[in-house]
Amino acid sequence: MATDNGPGATDATARSSPHDFLRSVLRHDVPASVVVFLVALPLSIGIAVASGAPVAAGLIAAVIGGVVAGSLGGSALQVSGPAAGLTVVVAETINQFGWRATCFIVAAAGVLQILFGLSRIARAALAVAPVVVHAMLAGIGLTIALQQSLVLLGGVSSSSSLDNLAALPEGLRAARWGEVVVGGAVMAILLGWKFVPARIRVVPAPLVAILAGVALAFVLPTSVERIMLNGSLFDAMSLPEVPAAPWWSVAFTVLTIALIASVESLLSAVAVGRMRGGERADFDRELIGQGSANVLSGLAGGLPVTGVIVRSATNVRAGARSRASAVLHGVWILVFSVALVGVVEQIPKAALAGLLIVIGVQLVKLAHIKRALRTGDLLVYVVTVSGVVFGNLLEGVVAGLALAFALLLWRVAKVTITAAPVPGADRWLVTVDGSCTFLALPKLSAKLADVPAGVDVTVEMTVDFLDHAASEAIAEWAEHREKNGGTVDFVEMGTARMARADTAPPVRGQSRKVIDEAIGPWRRTGGVDPIAAGIAAYHRGHAHLLRPHLHGLRDRPDAGTFFLTCADARIVPNVITNSGPGDLFTVRNVGNLVPVGGSDVSVEAALIYALDKLDVRSVVVCGHSGCGAMEALYGQVRAGPGLDDWLAHAQPTLAAFHRGHPVAEAARLAGFGPVDQLGMVNVARQVATLIDYPAVRAGMAERGVAVTGLFFDLATARVIEVTADGIGEFDDVRGRIAAEPV
Structure with a gap:
């Protein structure tokens, strides 16, 4: 249910009364916002450090992402902020254009996202092969892990994965053991947190890991490098500047950041919806909210903002009910960043490196690799990952998309x-x-x-x-x-x-x-x-399709079911029972009647033959809606000498109907008219007549022969089961069980 009048909301209290909404926020959203804040704070700082941006840029993006995107976005429980998925491209942008020019590019990317949302083409951003998206994230994760490995060893990382890989042996040789201990402890806590008791796991693992890293840095008998903040968050804000670079290069970078941020946000919104039982977000509104946050973040000197699945999943699991949780988490980060700058400066860089290494490795999901292997897309996955790690993000994605498209053409053609x-x-x-x-x-x-x-x-x-x-x-x-x-x-x-x-x-x-x-x-x-x-x-x-099947049946006239139904041409027994040649021994007459006494013994003869010679295990009577025989019977219409004599066999059905047969009442409650009610009563009566046949009773006792009544509703093309005292639907579970091989 929804929390506000906007798309993607999830709690009805926003539409009931302000008092109920406030009570829900205090009970559910405030505690959830604190949990998300504790997760988002170290992640925001770590992503800023990994991107080569000022530390405050990560905090600014977290505040604006929480408040602006949380208020305007189309997914009520999505939490936005700086994301690991853009770390590589932001680092490359800073190296190419400088920090203040990067802020201009972030703001321009936000404008482009708003245009995407206003153009109502948000769903087009999802038209990317999932294997490419998964591989892109895996490549980013490996790049971050490789980059931060050098930081954890006490060294300095490069923007090139090849350079970082080449520097790794020297980094291991010259490792500073204090940094390694702090970073290793953070990684151990993060990886082992799932094994601690559930009542302790209520505390977010990143918070515990970072606090443990800070404590270790104080007690170790060696110096550990810490992060630096130049004044408060407001002091770090700076206006962007127009890049002094060719316009096409700037435009290309703007488009890259806008597309990646949009796709990552929309995929995160989809994941949040699945966690909430399939709720649908307003994708166009989500892009407008994310774009607005990026415009403000770029103007204020912050990193790009996207929807982040780690924070969003934490928000959902913490019990959030409305977008108030995401907004409040941004408020808590703002208060912390302004009032507790000294606390932030106590965090060791190695602790953040350990946190980012674990986050990076977790972006490589074994389930995605197995799926790519099963679906034949493993080559696309490997090419994309390799391109992202050893080239750059754009080269990897373009190479992956090109290969995926070529593979698609090959499969289609x-x-x-x-x-x-x-x-x-x-x-x-x-x-x-x-x-x-x-x-x-x-x-x-x-x-x-x-x-x-x-x-x-x-x-x-x-x-x-x-x-x-x-x-x-x-x-x-x-x-x-x-x-x-x-x-x-x-x-x-x-x-x-x-x-x-x-x-x-x-x-x-x-x-x-x-x-x-x-x-x-x-x-x-x-x-x-x-x-x-x-x-x-x-x-x-x-x-040609039937020939092999019929060839195997040419010497086997046996059938599984005796099927008595109306002569109406609209009833196709094999279609409505999903059966084929050799399955049904079908007898048809007007009104699907079983004559008792008199000169017509055709049904009895066919029944005895089916039971004695064909060894059927099921006897079925099937009526249908809009039956002309039932219309004539209900209206007592004179149909002529032959038909009147035949319909006389249905007089017991008419008498049972007028006495108030339970099947007629059940059909009435289900919305069927009098003629169809009579048709269902007729099925129940013919089933009872068949059960009285000596051959049927013997088959039921000796071989477990089942006698079933069916009614086919032409208006809905559904088959209804008719019993002695009511009607019911055939459910899918029974159908699946029946279809499973023994």
């Missing part, structure tokens, strides 16, 4: 073509599976040339895209073979068809067309025999 003799027959089978375009012509021509002259050929096409060039090549080949005395039979099982290739531009086929052609009603055309046309379509499109 891929077609499998085979040509081989059919075992035991003087016939060859050619199969074409996939998207058949002009790109497949070399392979297609080679496979078609493998078919010997003079043999009959079946061409089985499971094609979802067929262009004119491929269609023409296949048609010309078939025509040439037929002129030389051979035969070519086409079996088209895909959504793209040869007959349509010459009449319109190629489009990807729609599965609905296949369904219409397989089970849809005939499209009556003047002068065309629908039976003949239907049989021709069956031979061309579906006979």
Whole structure:
């Protein structure tokens, strides 16, 4: 539920009364904001240090991200601030343009984000292959970990991963043991925090780790380098300056920061929504909020702001109910940064390095690597990570996207073509599976040339895209073979068809067309025999699919179910039961009736044959909505000599209906009209009649034969179960269990 009138809110109290809202904020959001503040403070400082920016820049971004993005964003529980995902690109920007020019670029990126939001194209930012995003974050994480490893050893890091890697042996040789102990202790606490008792884990691990690092720095008999703040947070604020660089270089950097910050924020918003049971954020509003925060952060001398999943997840787990938590966490950081500057200056750089190394390593997720391996995208993942680590962020992402796009084109355009003799027959089978375009012509021509002259050929096409060039090549080949005395039979099982290739531009086929052609009603055309046309379509499109199955059934006339249903042409038993040839022994008559006595013994004869000869284990009666027989019965309409005599078998049903049968009452409560209520009562009565048959009773006692009543509602295309005293839906769980192999 929502917390305010804006999109993405999560608590109804904001719309109920100010008193209830205030009580919810005090009870849930204030405690959560304190927890998030304790997590965000060391992270903000550490990210500023890792970026090569002033320490205060991280705190400024945290304050503005919390207050501005928290107030204006489209995800109520998302917490924004400086993020590790932009550390590398910010460091490169500072090296290229300087710090104050970087602030100008951050503000310009914010303006661009606002334009993205106002243009309502926010969802387009998510149109990036997930494997590239995951690999980008992993590459950033490895870059941060490698960079901060030198800081933890007491050295100085470079902006180049190759330089940092080359300097690592010398850094190990000249390591300052005090820095290593402090950083190592921080890492040990962070990694081992999940093993401590749950009541202690309420305290955020980063806070405990940093406090432990500060304490160690005081007691160790050696000096440990600490961070430096030049005055209070307000003293550190500075106006940006226009970069003295080519405009295209500045514009490119602005676009890079805007895109990365937008994608990271939107992905974080999606993750927060999933944590909250699938809540949907307003993506356009989220970009406007993030852009506004970046404009102010850049103007005030802060780092870029994004939605941060670490802080957001902490916010959700801490029990936040509204955006007040994110706003308050920014307020607490502001108060701390202004009033307690001396406390901040006691934090060792090695402690922050240990914190950032763990954060960086945790950005490399084994689950993402396993998924890339399963989906065939591991090469994209490796290329992107390598590009980010050993090149730069943009090069890595561009390389990953280019490879992902090339892989997509290959998969979409891929077609499998085979040509081989059919075992035991003087016939060859050619199969074409996939998207058949002009790109497949070399392979297609080679496979078609493998078919010997003079043999009959079946061409089985499971094609979802067929262009004119491929269609023409296949048609010309078939025509040439037929002129030389051979035969070519086409079996088209895909959504793209040869007959349509010459009449319109190629489009990807729609599965609905296949369904219409397989089970849809005939499209009556003047002068065309629908039976003949239907049989021709069956031979061309579906006979080939049934042939292997029916071949195995030719000496096995047994069935699993005796199925009695109405003669109405709209009821297709195999479709509504998802069954195939050999499954149902079907008997149909007007009104799905079971005659008792008299001269008509057709149902009884079929039932005895099914039970004794076919060994069926299930007996089913299926009625349907809008049944003409039930309409005539309900209205006592004279239907003629033959039908009146037949409907006399349903008089017990009509009497039970008027007596108030429980099935009729259940159907009425479900919203069905009188005729359909009567139809359901009729099913229940016919089931009871069948159970009284001696052969059915013997089957139930000896072999566990089940007798079931069904009702097919044409309006909703749903099958309803009819019992002796009510109706019910078939649930998916029962269907899954029934479908599982024994």
